[in-house]
Amino acid sequence: MHLDSAQEKMLRGELGEAKQFAMEIVSKVGDAVGADELVPIRSAHVLAHYSSLHDAGVEVLERFADSGGRFAVPTSVDPASIDLQNWKSFGVPEDYARQQFRLCDAYAKMGGMRCWTCVQYQVCNFPREGDVVAWAESSAVVFANSVLGSRTNKITAGMDIACAILGLTPRFGMLLDENRRARVAFKLSLKGLTDLDYRSIGFFIGRNAGARVPALVGLPSSVTSDQIKHIGAAAAAAGPVTMIHFPGITPGSKTTAEASDGERNEEIEITRSSLSEIESDLNQFSEFPDLAAFGVPHLSINELGELAKLLEGRKLKKGVEMYLYTSSQAYDMAERTGISATVETTGARISHSTDAEISPLKALGFETVLTNSAKLAEIVSSEGEVKVGYASQKEIIERVTS
Amino acid sequence: MKPPVMKGKGLVKGSANGVALISMKAFTFAHGVEPSTGVVTDVRSDVNGMNLRGRILFYPFGKGSTTASSWFLETVRLGNNPAAIVTEAVDLAAVIGSVMAKIVYGKEIPIVSEVPRAIYARLKSGDRVFLDAMTGVVRAEE
Numbered sequence: 001m002h003l004d005s006a007q008e009k010m011l012r013g014e015l016g017e018a019k020q021f022a023m024e025i026v027s028k029v030g031d032a033v034g035a036d037e038l039v040p041i042r043s044a045h046v047l048a049h050y051s052s053l054h055d056a057g058v059e060v061l062e063r064f065a066d067s068g069g070r071f072a073v074p075t076s077v078d079p080a081s082i083d084l085q086n087w088k089s090f091g092v093p094e095d096y097a098r099q100q101f102r103l104c105d106a107y108a109k110m111g112g113m114r115c116w117t118c119v120q121y122q123v124c125n126f127p128r129e130g131d132v133v134a135w136a137e138s139s140a141v142v143f144a145n146s147v148l149g150s151r152t153n154k155i156t157a158g159m160d161i162a163c164a165i166l167g168l169t170p171r172f173g174m175l176l177d178e179n180r181r182a183r184v185a186f187k188l189s190l191k192g193l194t195d196l197d198y199r200s201i202g203f204f205i206g207r208n209a210g211a212r213v214p215a216l217v218g219l220p221s222s223v224t225s226d227q228i229k230h231i232g233a234a235a236a237a238a239g240p241v242t243m244i245h246f247p248g249i250t251p252g253s254k255t256t257a258e259a260s261d262g263e264r265n266e267e268i269e270i271t272r273s274s275l276s277e278i279e280s281d282l283n284q285f286s287e288f289p290d291l292a293a294f295g296v297p298h299l300s301i302n303e304l305g306e307l308a309k310l311l312e313g314r315k316l317k318k319g320v321e322m323y324l325y326t327s328s329q330a331y332d333m334a335e336r337t338g339i340s341a342t343v344e345t346t347g348a349r350i351s352h353s354t355d356a357e358i359s360p361l362k363a364l365g366f367e368t369v370l371t372n373s374a375k376l377a378e379i380v381s382s383e384g385e386v387k388v389g390y391a392s393q394k395e396i397i398e399r400v401t402s
Numbered sequence: 403m404k405p406p407v408m409k410g411k412g413l414v415k416g417s418a419n420g421v422a423l424i425s426m427k428a429f430t431f432a433h434g435v436e437p438s439t440g441v442v443t444d445v446r447s448d449v450n451g452m453n454l455r456g457r458i459l460f461y462p463f464g465k466g467s468t469t470a471s472s473w474f475l476e477t478v479r480l481g482n483n484p485a486a487i488v489t490e491a492v493d494l495a496a497v498i499g500s501v502m503a504k505i506v507y508g509k510e511i512p513i514v515s516e517v518p519r520a521i522y523a524r525l526k527s528g529d530r531v532f533l534d535a536m537t538g539v540v541r542a543e544e
Contacts (some may be wrong), residue, residue, distance in 0.1 A: 033413065047469055052433075056506070059479075137468055141468070154468055154494055157475075158498055159502075211490070238466075239428050240463045379433045
């Protein structure tokens with residue numbers, strides 16, 4: 001990969017240790033994947049949860065922060081492993097919280113936008129069509145490429161910080177037109193889709209697209225950006241998906257033919273039985289759960305309002321907790337608009353700046369979790385410590401409230 | 403049958419000699435590998451329950467969380483990483499994890515890509531494999 005003279009200087013350490021470390025990572029990754037050069041980014045998004053970064057990630061992050069690393073572009077920060085405001089009342093052990101706060105301090109030092117959310121595109125990070133960005137968070141990567149029309153590769157831990165410090169990313173993969181074309185088409189003719197269906201559709205696509213960029217046709221015109229968010233999150237949890245063409249929604253893809261640049265692709269029909277198959281794979285138990293969890297990825301203020309409406313007048317049964325995970329910004333808005341009060345009256349709680357798949361569920365005393373998130377179900381069952389049930393929000397509310 | 407010689411594209415340089423661990427399904431280190439042991443915990447993986455420490459790990463492509471490279475790096479920090487990785491499509495998380503393993507911990511974990519599943523399917527877990535990411539050659543040893 002070609003480096004210009006300013007970039008060469010960074011690599012030699014003439015512009016400080018942090019930039020050298022960042023350039024070393026970015027240039028070696030660029031070389032490995034056959035990038036031709038580094039291009040400027042308009043924003044970055046970086047990972048911040050201790051449960052997944054582990055001690056190795058803390059080491060890397062602190063090395064950047066302590067050697068003078070500062071973000072060169074607007075950089076939003078993913079959720080933490082704990083509710084940063086109310087962690088004590090959620091029963092988080094003190095030493096666990098301390099490790100998380102080390103990460104938070106490092107991001108404060110480097111100038112991160114501490115929004116603590118995985119839906120930064122609904123909160124504080126708004127690239128426009130055509131902008132090149134370097135985003136971590138697999139669900140947000142799909143949203144950026146598929147809905148915003150921005151361009152990002154699926155930037156993973158370590159590289160995310162390096163790109164944010166340099167304000168640069170290697171040009172390859174999803175930054176190039178030829179890799180963004182749809183190569184398989186999923187067709188949907190089912191009607192009356194539930195919240196669970198949207199997640200299962202995404203999971204089915206992720207499982208069956210392989211390394212091909214998929215298109216999805218047949219969504220109802222009433223589909224919301226939140227529903228699309230959940231399709232993308234589930235697809236990215238199940239497979240290597242970084243973009244889904246939604247003809248009529250995805251910029252540059254008015255039709256299926258435009259999405260594939262005229263090429264005829266294999267077509268895969270998504271049937272009711274495809275979705276039932278995903279449901280029975282993700283649903284490991286049907287008993288009464290310890291925790292009912294909504295909001296992986298984070299709920300928007302609209303989704304919080306919708307859940308509050310469904311919960312109104314109900315009471316949480318004994319022996320179960322219900323957490324609604326959201327961004328700090330939507331949390332504040334929910335407080336001001338009475339949504340929080342409605343939710344709390346039922347016995348449920350809104351938790352912000354974290355979510356269930358990155359929380360130490362076992363340490364918090366949960367053996368079983370019931371959710372409508374395919375992403376959460378996939379992750380929890382993979383770790384194998386906690387059992388997971390997968391059901392629609394309506395069914396969950398019926399099972400755990402009265 | 404003569405052991406196959408496969409030719410892919412070396413992404414992260416180095417060579418390795420070891421025992422193969424073969425997966426035909428999307429793979430992730432994130433939530434799917436226990437860093438303190440190297441055991442694959444992902445219930446949807448066809449190598450669930452196997453240990454990848456010191457193995458030459460084959461899988462077609464990645465999946466899931468962008469934290470995968472830090473899970474990978476944690477296996478390196480704890481000495482439980484695979485010896486090398488062979489994939490069909492580029493798994494950026496593995497590339498980033500491997501690049502950082504070299505920079506942060508001085509460990510070489512070569513990666514070869516563009517080896518189709520249909521080709522490496524002729525190997526089985528437990529076969530001895532030699533890999534050279536400089537030439538892209540992945541060869542089963544007699």
